[in-house]
Amino acid sequence: MKKFPRLYPRTIYGQMVMLVSVCMFLTLSITSFLLYAFRPLVPPLPAGPWTNILAIETGIEALQAAPPQIREAIAQKISGNEITFIVGQPAPCVAVPTDHITDFLQRMLVYRGNVTRHALRAKSCAPHDAGMPISYLYLPRDNISILVSNTPNHHLGHMLRWTMPLTVSLVSLLTITLSLTFWSIWHISRPLRNIATQADAFGYDIAPDPLPEHGPTEVRRLTHAFNRMQARIAASAEERTRMLIAIGHDLRTPLTRLFMRLELGGEEASPAAMKHDLTLMKKMLNGALHFLREQTDAEKAEAIDLASLLESLCHEFNVVGHTIHYTGPTQLICICQTTALERAISNLIENGLKYGTEVRITLRTEGRRALIDISDNGPGIPANLLASARLPFYRLDPARASDGGLGLGLSIADAIITRHNGQLLLSNIEPHGLRAHISLPLGTLPAA
Numbered sequence: 001m002k003k004f005p006r007l008y009p010r011t012i013y014g015q016m017v018m019l020v021s022v023c024m025f026l027t028l029s030i031t032s033f034l035l036y037a038f039r040p041l042v043p044p045l046p047a048g049p050w051t052n053i054l055a056i057e058t059g060i061e062a063l064q065a066a067p068p069q070i071r072e073a074i075a076q077k078i079s080g081n082e083i084t085f086i087v088g089q090p091a092p093c094v095a096v097p098t099d100h101i102t103d104f105l106q107r108m109l110v111y112r113g114n115v116t117r118h119a120l121r122a123k124s125c126a127p128h129d130a131g132m133p134i135s136y137l138y139l140p141r142d143n144i145s146i147l148v149s150n151t152p153n154h155h156l157g158h159m160l161r162w163t164m165p166l167t168v169s170l171v172s173l174l175t176i177t178l179s180l181t182f183w184s185i186w187h188i189s190r191p192l193r194n195i196a197t198q199a200d201a202f203g204y205d206i207a208p209d210p211l212p213e214h215g216p217t218e219v220r221r222l223t224h225a226f227n228r229m230q231a232r233i234a235a236s237a238e239e240r241t242r243m244l245i246a247i248g249h250d251l252r253t254p255l256t257r258l259f260m261r262l263e264l265g266g267e268e269a270s271p272a273a274m275k276h277d278l279t280l281m282k283k284m285l286n287g288a289l290h291f292l293r294e295q296t297d298a299e300k301a302e303a304i305d306l307a308s309l310l311e312s313l314c315h316e317f318n319v320v321g322h323t324i325h326y327t328g329p330t331q332l333i334c335i336c337q338t339t340a341l342e343r344a345i346s347n348l349i350e351n352g353l354k355y356g357t358e359v360r361i362t363l364r365t366e367g368r369r370a371l372i373d374i375s376d377n378g379p380g381i382p383a384n385l386l387a388s389a390r391l392p393f394y395r396l397d398p399a400r401a402s403d404g405g406l407g408l409g410l411s412i413a414d415a416i417i418t419r420h421n422g423q424l425l426l427s428n429i430e431p432h433g434l435r436a437h438i439s440l441p442l443g444t445l446p447a448a
Contacts, residue, residue, distance in 0.1 A: 011217045015188070019180045027173040052083060053108045056137070056146060059085050063144055075144075084147040091145035093125035093136045101150045102135040109137075191215040195226055207234045242391070254281050299337040306334040306370055306440075310361055313345060322353050328363030334370055334442050336420055344416035345374070347409040348436045352376030356433065365442070372438040380428040389426060390414045 009015050059078050063071050063085065075085035084091070106122035119141055125134040137146040191214065198211055210227040213220045254277040261269040261277075307329050314324040352359040356378030364371050381389050390410045410426075413436075417424045422440040429435050 015216060016184065019184050023173075023176050023180050026176050030168075030172045052148060053105065053112070055083055056105070056148065057109060057112055059083065059146070060139065060142075060144065063087060064142055071144075082149045086145040086147070088143055089145070090138070091136060091147050093123070093134070093147075095136075096124050096126050098122070098124045099133060099135075101133065105135050105137065105148065188216060188219070191219040191223060195223060198226070198230075202230060202233075251281055251284060254278075299340055301335055301337050303333055303335050304338050305331055306336075306372075307332045307363060309338070309342060310345070310363055310372070313342065313349065314361060317349060317353070317359075323358045324349065324353075325358075325360045326363075327360070329365075332363065332365065332370060332442075334440060336440065337416075340416045341420065344413040345372070345438075347413045348374045348438075351409050352378065352434065352436075355379060368442050370438075370440045370442055372440070374436040374438070375429060375433055377433045380432055380434045381426065383428065386426045386428075390424065 009018055059075075062078065063074060066074050071087040075087045079085050102122050102124045106120060109120060119139060121138045121140065123136050125136045125147070127133055133150040135148040135150055137148065138144070191211075194211055198208060201208060208230070210230065211223050213223045213227070215223070258274060258277050261274055308331070310328070311326050314326045317324045349359055349361075352374060353376070356376035358377050360373075360375045362373045362375075414424045417438055417440070420440055422438060425437040425439075427435050427437065
């Protein structure tokens with residue numbers, strides 16, 4: 001079944017752009033719908049903010065068009081609380097200095113074109129008991145007087161209906177914007193809060209469960225890095241604990257022998273016998289200290305010829321009587337920590353020679369990685385112990401503790417290769433033997 005491409009962006013930048021775009025699209029759609037729905041209900045308005053001007057103009061036109069005998073009756077019917085039409089007699093008015101509202105009404109009516117300034121007189125009247133300012137308009141030719149109460153909210157219902165689409169659109173825009181903003185902040189910051197909570201709890205629980213990796217790409221990468229850091233710290237703490245347990249267990253045997261030699265005396269307490277036990281204890285402690293130093297080695301990386309390094313190691317072991325064969329190119333440049341990598345490969349070679357009589361080393365490339373195989377003809381390792389063999393202080397044969405071995409050879413090699421951004425894999429060879437497979441990047445510096 002063909003999968004459709006994922007439309008939801010994975011990055012924080014893409015998600016924010018998508019949220020803003022969706023918000024704008026929804027707002028424009030709602031605004032367009034409201035304007036389309038409410039526009040037929042909006043009455044025609046004059047070229048000005050005062051809806052009273054339209055009412056005054058309409059009233060004047062109606063009275064001028066009506067016969068003189070019915071003008072008074074029409075005037076009474078079209079009069080209201082805000083506008084009063086009077087025909088045939090002057091309206092009561094105590095003149096006061098003309099204010100700007102009265103002047104504005106006169107100018108707007110003249111601007112509309114139905115009356116001229118000479119045909120329309122305007123003045124301001126003293127307010128009535130209600131305290132509202134009054135504008136007095138008079139048409140001498142038709143003997144029509146108009147009293148206008150200059151209230152602050154003329155025709156509130158019409159104004160609300162006129163502004164409703166804009167008001168609803170702005171409220172919708174605010175609601176959608178705030179909703180999407182708070183949702184996006186919550187969606188993006190939730191994984192960060194989980195990381196902060198996990199980091200705080202990490203001080204009390206050294207091996208917590210890994211965080212789920214979800215959210216934007218940047219947050220998933222941060223979560224993945226945090227989980228890896230958490231796993232490394234937990235593994236390091238476990239290694240230190242295992243080291244202390246192993247050292248305590250391994251030192252117990254030579255210490256017990258020393259106490260017994262001192263108690264028994266005689267030949268058992270000879271300097272040579274006691275020196276042997278002390279040397280064994282020193283060897284164990286030096287091995288543990290060397291392993292700890294390898295964890296924090298800060299050797300400078302440099303470009304070396306990996307093929308020449310392997311050939312020289314083979315030559316050194318062949319000189320002292322071992323059988324080692326090298327197969328691969330004559331030159332291959334790799335950026336690495338020379339001393340550390342040489343120690344790792346030497347440990348693997350020594351491990352092969354310890355259990356077998358012959359070791360073969362092959363080198364090849366695959367893309368931008370160098371692949372090294374170190375194979376021996378020994379008995380190999382049981383399949384269920386391959387993963388445990390690389391653990392620090394793990395010995396396949398516990399009896400070998402008596403010779404001072406701590407089981408650190410493979411652990412040191414694995415730590416060095418991991419520090420080089422590489423990988424060490426162990427596998428058995430049929431019918432017998434063990435293969436150590438190393439994968440190293442050619443052009444990158446080792447991990448700090």
